[in-house]
Amino acid sequence: MTDTLALFASCQPGLEPFLIEELSRQYVSAEAVPGGATFTGNMQTVMRACLWLGTASHVRIRLAQFRCRALGELQRKAAEMPWKDWLSSRVPVALTSRSRRSRVYHTGGISERIYNAIGGSLGRPPTLARDEDETVAGVAARFDEDVCTISLDATTTPLHRRGYRLDGRKAPLREDIAHALVLASNWSPDTAMLDPFCGSGTIAIEAAGLAMGLAPGRLRPPAMQQTARFDIDAWQEVLEEGARRDPMAPIAASDRDQGAVEATRQNAERAGVEQAIQCDAHALAAQPWLEGRDAPAIGTLITNPPYGVRIQNGSNLLPLYQTIGHRLKSLGEGWNAMILAHDMRLARRTGLPLAPAFTTKHGGLSVTAMGSATNETSPTEKPEQAEK
Numbered sequence: 354m355t356d357t358l359a360l361f362a363s364c365q366p367g368l369e370p371f372l373i374e375e376l377s378r379q380y381v382s383a384e385a386v387p388g389g390a391t392f393t394g395n396m397q398t399v400m401r402a403c404l405w406l407g408t409a410s411h412v413r414i415r416l417a418q419f420r421c422r423a424l425g426e427l428q429r430k431a432a433e434m435p436w437k438d439w440l441s442s443r444v445p446v447a448l449t450s451r452s453r454r455s456r457v458y459h460t461g462g463i464s465e466r467i468y469n470a471i472g473g474s475l476g477r478p479p480t481l482a483r484d485e486d487e488t489v490a491g492v493a494a495r496f497d498e499d500v501c502t503i504s505l506d507a508t509t510t511p512l513h514r515r516g517y518r519l520d521g522r523k524a525p526l527r528e529d530i531a532h533a534l535v536l537a538s539n540w541s542p543d544t545a546m547l548d549p550f551c552g553s554g555t556i557a558i559e560a561a562g563l564a565m566g567l568a569p570g571r572l573r574p575p576a577m578q579q580t581a582r583f584d585i586d587a588w589q590e591v592l593e594e595g596a597r598r599d600p601m602a603p604i605a606a607s608d609r610d611q612g613a614v615e616a617t618r619q620n621a622e623r624a625g626v627e628q629a630i631q632c633d634a635h636a637l638a639a640q641p642w643l644e645g646r647d648a649p650a651i652g653t654l655i656t657n658p659p660y661g662v663r664i665q666n667g668s669n670l671l672p673l674y675q676t677i678g679h680r681l682k683s684l685g686e687g688w689n690a691m692i693l694a695h696d697m698r699l700a701r702r703t704g705l706p707l708a709p710a711f712t713t714k715h716g717g718l719s720v721t722a723m724g725s726a727t728n729e730t731s732p733t734e735k736p737e738q739a740e741k
Contacts, residue, residue: 356395359415361504363389364408364529367713371408371533379405396582399507400591403576407532407559407569409512412576413493413504414439421501422456424466431470431503439505440490441581442475447482447489455496463494467503490579507576516572517624518553526657526693528569530715531555535563537710537722538655538691543601545652549640549677551606551632554617556655561626566598572624600629603649605642607635637673643680651687660695660718671702678703691724 362383364372369385376383376390379401383392389409394402402412417434421427440446450463457463471492472478482489491506513529534556540546542564548556562569570576575588608614614634621627635641642648658677661670681690682704692707693715694700700707700723707723714720 357393358395358399359418360392360394360399360402361389361413361415362392362402362406362409363411363413365410365527365533365713365715367711368408368529368533370711371536372406374536375406375408376402396577396584397587397591400576400588401594403507403512403573404568404570404591406512407563408529408536410529411511412507414507416503416505418500418502420499421496422499424457424459424462427457427463427501428466428470430501431467432473434470434474434503436471436474437581439580439582440471440475440479440492441579442477442479444480444579445482445487445489446471446479447491448494449491450494450496452496453498455499457496457499457501463496467492467494488574488579505580508570509574509579512570512573514573515569515624517558518555518620519623525553526555527715528555528559530693530713530720531559531657532563532569533711533713534655534657534691534693534722535560538653538689538724540653540655540689540691545602545642545649546604547640547642547652547654548606548656549608549635549637549643549654550656550658551608551617552613552657554606554613554620554630554632556657557604557606557617557630557632558621558624558626560655561600561604561621561629562624564598564600564602564604565626565629566596567625568592568595571595602652604630605640606630606632607640609634609636637676638680640680642684645683648684649687650685652684652689654681654688654690654692656691657693660720661699670699674699674702675704678705681705689725691722693720694723695720697721 372390373383373385381392383390419430448464450460452458488509493504495502513527515528546560551557577583606617611634614632617632621630659670681688690705695718705725707725710722710724712721
C-alpha cells in the first residue's frame with residue numbers, strides 16, 4: 354500500500370482561500386477547487402489536517418477514481434478495492450452517494466453496489482449506521498461526468514463540530530465560519546477583541562483558541578479511529594506537536610441575554626479558553642468598552658449581529674447597526690471591525706468603510722463578511738498556529 358494518499362479537504366463556499374492558507378501553515382502544498390482543496394500526504398498529514406484545520410468541514414481520503422457507465426461495472430471495480438486495509442468489520446459504515454451528469458444516476462443503486470463490494474471484501478455484509486451519534490466509517494461515492502470517486506472520511510463527525518458547544522443558543526454560528534471571520538479580520542492576538550453579540554460565544558472561543566495556539570480539533574475523537582489504519586501512537590505524536598500559549602490581550606464577549614452569557618462561559622470552559630475571555634451581560638450601548646470605559650487603544654470588533662430575517666424589512670434593526678458604527682468610531686482609529694452581514698443595507702447603516710472579505714452560506718442564507726480598516730498603523734498580521 355502506497356504511503357502517498359490523495360486527499361481532499363472540503364469547506365463552505367467562499368472559505369477556500371483560508372483553507373489553503375491553513376494547509377500552508379502545516380507545510381502542505383494544496384490546490385484550491387470549488388468547495389475545498391486537493392493535496393497529497395501520508396497518514397500523519399491526514400491527522401494533522403483533521404486536528405489543525407479550522408475552516409474545513411471534512412478531510413477525505415480518495416481511495417479510488419475510475420470511469421464507470423453502469424452499476425454492474427461499478428460493483429466489479431469497487432470489489433477490486435482493498436477495503437480490508439481501510440475498514441474494520443466492527444465499525445458500522447455510513448454510505449452517501451451523489452451523481453451529476455452521469456449515466457449512473459441512481460444514488461440508491463450506487464450505495465447498494467458499493468455496499469455489496471465492501472461485504473464481499475470483508476467476508477460479510479457491513480453493518481449500516483443507524484444512529485447519528487455512533488462511531489461510523491463514512492464512505493462517499495461521487496459520480497461526475499461518468500467518473501466515479503470513492504472516498505473515506507477521516508473523522509467520524511464534521512470538522513466544524515468542535516465538541517465544546519453543547520449549548521448553541523438561537524441561530525448558532527458555525528465554528529468554521531466563525532474561524533474564517535477571525536482570520537479575515539486580520540486581528541492580531543496581541544490586540545484586544547470584542548464581540549458584543551456573542552450568543553453561544555463561538556467567535557470569541559475560536560479567537561481565543563487561535564491566540565493560545567490551540568488546535569481546532571483538540572476536543573474531537575482521534576482522526577482515523579474508525580478505520581483499520583488507526584495508529585494511536587501516531588495520533589499522540591501529532592497531538593504533542595502543538596505549543597500552548599498564554600493569552601496576550603483581552604478578549605471580551607457580551608450579550609444582552611443572560612442565558613447566552615452563561616452558555617458562552619460554559620462553552621469556553623469546555624474549550625479550555627475560559628481564562629482568555631471576559632464575558633458579561635450587557636446591551637450593545639452598555640458594553641463598557643463601547644461606553645468608553647477602560648477600552649484598549651487598539652482592537653477589533655468581530656461579530657455576527659442580528660440579521661432581521663424574522664423582522665419585516667429589518668427596519669427595527671437600523672438603529673442597532675447605526676449604534677455599532679457610532680460606538681466603534683468613538684473608540685478611535687485604533688479599532689477595526691469585521692461584521693457578518695446578510696442585509697447589505699443594514700451593514701451600510703453602520704457608516705463604517707466596510708469592504709467584503711468573503712461570502713458564504715449559513716443556515717440557508719447568503720452571508721458576507723464585511724471588514725473595515727480604520728487604523729493604518731494597527732497590526733494586520735493574522736494569528737499564527739503553532740508551527741510544526
